[in-house]
Amino acid sequence: MPWLRPFLIALTFLTRLPAPAPTPVDEHESGASLVAYPLVGAVIGAILVLLALLTTSLPNLLQACLIVAAWVIITGALHIDGLADSADAWIGGLGSRTQTLAIMKDPACGPAAVTAIVMVVAIKIAAVMAIIEAAALLLLLLAPIVARAGLVVLLMTTPYVRSGGIGESLSLYAPPLQALGSAALITFIIALFNGWAGIVGVIAGSLMLALAQHSMVRRIGGTTGDTAGASVELTETAALAAAATLVASSW
Numbered sequence: 001m002p003w004l005r006p007f008l009i010a011l012t013f014l015t016r017l018p019a020p021a022p023t024p025v026d027e028h029e030s031g032a033s034l035v036a037y038p039l040v041g042a043v044i045g046a047i048l049v050l051l052a053l054l055t056t057s058l059p060n061l062l063q064a065c066l067i068v069a070a071w072v073i074i075t076g077a078l079h080i081d082g083l084a085d086s087a088d089a090w091i092g093g094l095g096s097r098t099q100t101l102a103i104m105k106d107p108a109c110g111p112a113a114v115t116a117i118v119m120v121v122a123i124k125i126a127a128v129m130a131i132i133e134a135a136a137l138l139l140l141l142l143a144p145i146v147a148r149a150g151l152v153v154l155l156m157t158t159p160y161v162r163s164g165g166i167g168e169s170l171s172l173y174a175p176p177l178q179a180l181g182s183a184a185l186i187t188f189i190i191a192l193f194n195g196w197a198g199i200v201g202v203i204a205g206s207l208m209l210a211l212a213q214h215s216m217v218r219r220i221g222g223t224t225g226d227t228a229g230a231s232v233e234l235t236e237t238a239a240l241a242a243a244a245t246l247v248a249s250s251w
Contacts, residue, residue: 007040009033013166014040014148016076030166031173034152038186041148044074045141045190052137064129067140068121079147079236082229083120084113089226090219097220101161104226120237127237127244134247142198143240145190146205149183150235151228156180158213159222167225197243204242205235 005022010033012021022029051070055063072080085104091112093100131139156176160168191198212231216223223231 003036005029006033007036010036010040011043014078015044015074017043017074027169028173030169031171032175034155034170034174034179035182037148037152037179038145038183041145042141042186042190044071044144047074048140048144049137052132052140060129060132061125063132064125067128068124071124071144072121079229079232080117080120082226083116083233084109085226086230087112087116090215093219095219100220101224104224120233123237123241127240130244130248131240134244136194136197136247139194139197139201139240139243139247142190142194142201142243143205143236145186146202146239147232147236149187150205150209151232152179152183154209154213154223154228154231158217160224161220161222162224167223167228194243197246200246201239201243205239208238209235 006029008019008022009025009029011017011019013033014037048067048071051067052063055066058066085106088106088108088110089100089103092103092110128140131137152174155167155171156174156179158171160171162168187202191202194201209231212227212234213223216227216231220227
């Protein structure tokens with residue numbers, strides 16, 4: 001199964017799910033794994049849907065909190081870490097490319113980082129709660145897929161500004177047509193399954209990705225691992241909140 005190894009590479013990189021880690025992995029295989037990123041999003045979303053089904057007896061707020069907590073645990077807080085570093089860098093960098101890149105390498109977590117994390121987690125909890133109340137659990141599949149499809153688009157269309165980073169291998173060695181085609185196809189399918197809420201979620205996520213990409217290019221001339229992680233969190237949050245808003249207003 002030629003697709004299995006790229007999928008396992010993507011799964012072990014993007015999540016902390018127990019899976020056989022393929023070794024050794026060269027730069028070309030890392031790039032090829034980008035094709036499987038939206039599939040990893042589907043796996044994350046499927047776990048969230050299953051968790052929602054298993055916790056239906058709980059109060060809605062508690063259920064939503066558990067789902068978002070599981071979401072963070074599944075990814076090992078990989079993208080939240082990128083969001084935190086980027087938030088500190090954007091505020092503390094004061095418009096300077098050099099200073100922004102330097103702050104992103106600092107492991108300390110400042111007030112901007114804490115604020116960004118709290119805001120994103122709070123919005124996700126509120127959105128998940130609205131989705132639970134509307135009994136639209138398939139929407140929990142949407143945001144993880146849209147965000148990882150967006151990550152593919154970001155890495156394929158944005159210069160990577162740190163030489164030697166993992167993102168550089170991904171952007172240099174990924175097969176462009178297959179990667180972008182996979183992102184577009186899987187996003188289309190999940191949007192179709194979720195109707196207007198899915199379409200609105202995809203549009204909101206896409207707009208957020210475009211804004212994030214524009215800010216990255218303007219500030220540092222491209223993307224880094226941290227800003228790529230931040231884009232996942234921001235795109236997920238935008239897609240989830242927009243879709244939840246639509247289903248809540250129709251409920």
